[in-house]
Amino acid sequence: MSTFLELDHVTKTFGSEGMFGNGQVTVAVDDVSLSIDEDEASITTVAGESGSGKTTLSRLLLGSHVPSDGRMLYRGKDFTKLTSRERRNFRREIQPIFQDPFESYNPFYKVDHVLDAPIKNFKLASSNREKKRMIEDALEMVGLLPGETLGRFPHQLSGGQRQRIMVARALLLKPRVILADEPVSMVDASLRATILDSIRRLNRDLGISVVYVTHDLTTAYQISDNLMIMYRGAVVEAGTVDEVIPNPQHPYTKLLIESIPQPDPKNRWGSEPPQQNWDTSDTDIAGCRFADRCPAVMDNCRTTVPAQYLINEHQMTRCFLHEEKGVMENPDITSTFQTESETIKAVPADMSI
Amino acid sequence: MVQPTIEETRLSTEQAIQTYRTGARITDVDALVVDGFSVYYETDSGTVKACDDVTFTLKQGERFALVGESGSGKTTLAMGLMRLTRPPGHIASGSAILNGRDLTTLSDEEMRKTRLSELALVPQGAMNSLNPVMRIGRQIIDGILDHVDEDDKSPTKDELDETVRDLLTRVGLRPGVARLFPHELSGGMKQRVAMAIGISLRPRLIVADEPTSALDVVVQRQIMQTLGRLQEGLDASIMLVGHDMGLVAQFADTIGVMYAGKLVEIGPVEEVFSDPKHPYTKLLIRSLPSLQEKREFLGIPGLPPQLIDLPVGCAFADRCPSVFAKCREVTPQTQDLGGRRETACHLYDEEAKS
Numbered sequence: 001m002s003t004f005l006e007l008d009h010v011t012k013t014f015g016s017e018g019m020f021g022n023g024q025v026t027v028a029v030d031d032v033s034l035s036i037d038e039d040e041a042s043i044t045t046v047a048g049e050s051g052s053g054k055t056t057l058s059r060l061l062l063g064s065h066v067p068s069d070g071r072m073l074y075r076g077k078d079f080t081k082l083t084s085r086e087r088r089n090f091r092r093e094i095q096p097i098f099q100d101p102f103e104s105y106n107p108f109y110k111v112d113h114v115l116d117a118p119i120k121n122f123k124l125a126s127s128n129r130e131k132k133r134m135i136e137d138a139l140e141m142v143g144l145l146p147g148e149t150l151g152r153f154p155h156q157l158s159g160g161q162r163q164r165i166m167v168a169r170a171l172l173l174k175p176r177v178i179l180a181d182e183p184v185s186m187v188d189a190s191l192r193a194t195i196l197d198s199i200r201r202l203n204r205d206l207g208i209s210v211v212y213v214t215h216d217l218t219t220a221y222q223i224s225d226n227l228m229i230m231y232r233g234a235v236v237e238a239g240t241v242d243e244v245i246p247n248p249q250h251p252y253t254k255l256l257i258e259s260i261p262q263p264d265p266k267n268r269w270g271s272e273p274p275q276q277n278w279d280t281s282d283t284d285i286a287g288c289r290f291a292d293r294c295p296a297v298m299d300n301c302r303t304t305v306p307a308q309y310l311i312n313e314h315q316m317t318r319c320f321l322h323e324e325k326g327v328m329e330n331p332d333i334t335s336t337f338q339t340e341s342e343t344i345k346a347v348p349a350d351m352s353i
Numbered sequence: 354m355v356q357p358t359i360e361e362t363r364l365s366t367e368q369a370i371q372t373y374r375t376g377a378r379i380t381d382v383d384a385l386v387v388d389g390f391s392v393y394y395e396t397d398s399g400t401v402k403a404c405d406d407v408t409f410t411l412k413q414g415e416r417f418a419l420v421g422e423s424g425s426g427k428t429t430l431a432m433g434l435m436r437l438t439r440p441p442g443h444i445a446s447g448s449a450i451l452n453g454r455d456l457t458t459l460s461d462e463e464m465r466k467t468r469l470s471e472l473a474l475v476p477q478g479a480m481n482s483l484n485p486v487m488r489i490g491r492q493i494i495d496g497i498l499d500h501v502d503e504d505d506k507s508p509t510k511d512e513l514d515e516t517v518r519d520l521l522t523r524v525g526l527r528p529g530v531a532r533l534f535p536h537e538l539s540g541g542m543k544q545r546v547a548m549a550i551g552i553s554l555r556p557r558l559i560v561a562d563e564p565t566s567a568l569d570v571v572v573q574r575q576i577m578q579t580l581g582r583l584q585e586g587l588d589a590s591i592m593l594v595g596h597d598m599g600l601v602a603q604f605a606d607t608i609g610v611m612y613a614g615k616l617v618e619i620g621p622v623e624e625v626f627s628d629p630k631h632p633y634t635k636l637l638i639r640s641l642p643s644l645q646e647k648r649e650f651l652g653i654p655g656l657p658p659q660l661i662d663l664p665v666g667c668a669f670a671d672r673c674p675s676v677f678a679k680c681r682e683v684t685p686q687t688q689d690l691g692g693r694r695e696t697a698c699h700l701y702d703e704e705a706k707s
Contacts, residue, residue: 263643
């Protein structure tokens with residue numbers, strides 16, 4: 001078991017209180033420790049609302065943000081001390097898929113361009129024939145017919161096709177990890193399934209780990225093994241989807257799950273929940289960031305930051321309601337995750353959400 | 354300028370819950386009767402039938418949801434009813450009677466007066482529909498002042514301030530928001546402002562075009578519940594346009610499913626979800642991921658046809674698992690299946706006759 005990427009107590013803040021700062025400091029990622037394993041490919045969802053820090057976390061993982069505090073390790077080596085060769089290798093091994101399948105393309109180039117460029121950059125093919133074969137293989141892997149895809153301009157393809165070409169592009173580089181930031185939020189519901197399915201196949205068939213960043217817990221539940229819920233920078237709950245979704249412990253996770261518009265007219269929402277307070281600076285909040293919206297708020301929530309409490313082997317939460325369960329010994333939240341060797345537990349039939 | 358405090362910009366939970374009430378809303382009065390409504394785009398390469406021969410009736414107090422994939426014509430229909438279709442698009446045929454007046458025959462000036470006062474739009478992506486250099490309060494007043502008749506005297510500043518305060522409170526914002534600019538608000542707050550503008554003249558029909566498509570689940574739920582509460586307060590009807598079937602299940606009374614410019618199924622939302630009739634609706638509902646069970650994802654195979662070059666017969670035939678010969682020859686007509694359910698599919702030819 002070797003660790004591909006590790007975050008060790010990483011915090012990322014924006015804004016400053018210094019001479020030129022406006023005094024507003026945003027703590028986008030707050031003391032997060034996690035690790036992505038190389039040998040055990042899994043799909044991990046990072047979920048939360050806008051402003052929860054999920055995109056900042058994914059940028060940290062991609063190496064495009066530097067932690068303000070804490071360390072990031074790539075194959076055991078401090079990220080800031082990588083040689084340019086190692087850094088280049090890192091950029092090949094972790095591949096992003098972005099939200100907008102329109103903006104990822106240059107409209108003046110045929111779609112072939114996004115597939116040619118990585119092969120050229122990383123010198124993956126020795127001949128044109130090999131390049132062509134690689135591209136065709138990658139397209140077929142995501143369920144596209146090369147004949148119907150290549151040679152076209154981006155506007156001639158549907159959003160779903162464009163997004164799948166992006167998956168194919170990532171595949172060409174034979175990455176260890178694919179980081180998909182809201183890959184289906186701009187695609188029609190009927191096309192979501194096919195894109196998510198191609199992502200899941202990469203995980204199963206090619207052993208690529210996937211970090212799926214989303215606010216959609218329904219698709220997260222369908223495709224991922226593990227789940228992290230973020231709220232204003234902190235990971236408030238984490239564990240396997242089979243533990244967290246049927247049995248959420250943090251009041252914020254409960255609110256998120258209750259708010260999902262389920263396609264069942266007989267099972268409608270309860271009353272309107274309170275709105276989020278954006279006006280307080282993160283540094284003004286002494287305790288739990290969810291305290292002002294929490295229906296179960298207690299006195300110490302407003303003064304002290306809750307630690308990571310271990311609910312059970314596969315679930316942890318940062319909420320004082322579970323203080324008696326004891327603090328996690330290992331700060332790495334991924335230690336609660338499901339590893340491949342464990343058998344996947346069946347979902348309880350009487351899931352009442 | 355004095356900035357409003359946090360307390361001023363927020364409404365308490367109790368206030369929000371108090372104003373949220375449920376109950377029988379739907380009356381027997383027809384609010385909107387759409388008959389044979391078509392919007393075509395004339396292009397050099399031919400006529401694009403973006404919305405073709407659509408017929409439905411919306412009762413007063415009813416929440417009607419129009420769903421379909423991108424390009425199915427749902428937004429074209431909604432914009433057509435608002436008479437906001439841009440050339441080369443035009444209303445090719447049909448009528449849309451709102452409170453006894455046919456919207457398709459009104460003059461441009463009459464239609465301008467009708468918009469907002471009787472028929473209001475809550476747009477998609479409210480972030481782009483507000484003027485960035487105008488304070489929120491001023492933007493709300495703008496529409497109200499524009500609809501004052503020449504012979505009536507303009508409302509006083511105090512009256513307008515009172516109206517703005519009242520509207521903001523009703524959409525769940527503190528009155529202090531009136532002094533802010535759009536960039537000072539979150540996405541959800543901007544959508545609430547758009548709703549405040551929408552209801553400012555107490556319209557009879559609110560057209561909400563994907564009002565929450567860019568928002569997170571919790572905010573989405575809050576916005577939809579606020580919209581429902583406002584509608585009940587006004588005793589208005591709502592036409593919700595969108596592709597999120599979950600949202601439709603949570604919010605609507607009636608659902609209309611569009612495919613390739615045609616309305617292929619209409620019915621009460623509970624019945625359509627439990628027993629869809631049209632094969633497209635069946636596949637659409639089956640493709641929804643659920644939190645109740647894990648299963649293989651099922652997309653709808655194939656792509657919708659090009660609207661400029663529609664096949665003979667049913668437009669869904671190429672993707673339909675139950676297709677038979679007649680589907681490729683005759684265009685199915687809308688059939689009444691009883692119990693306020695209608696569908697345009699040859700599978701029900703016999704059922705409808707009997």
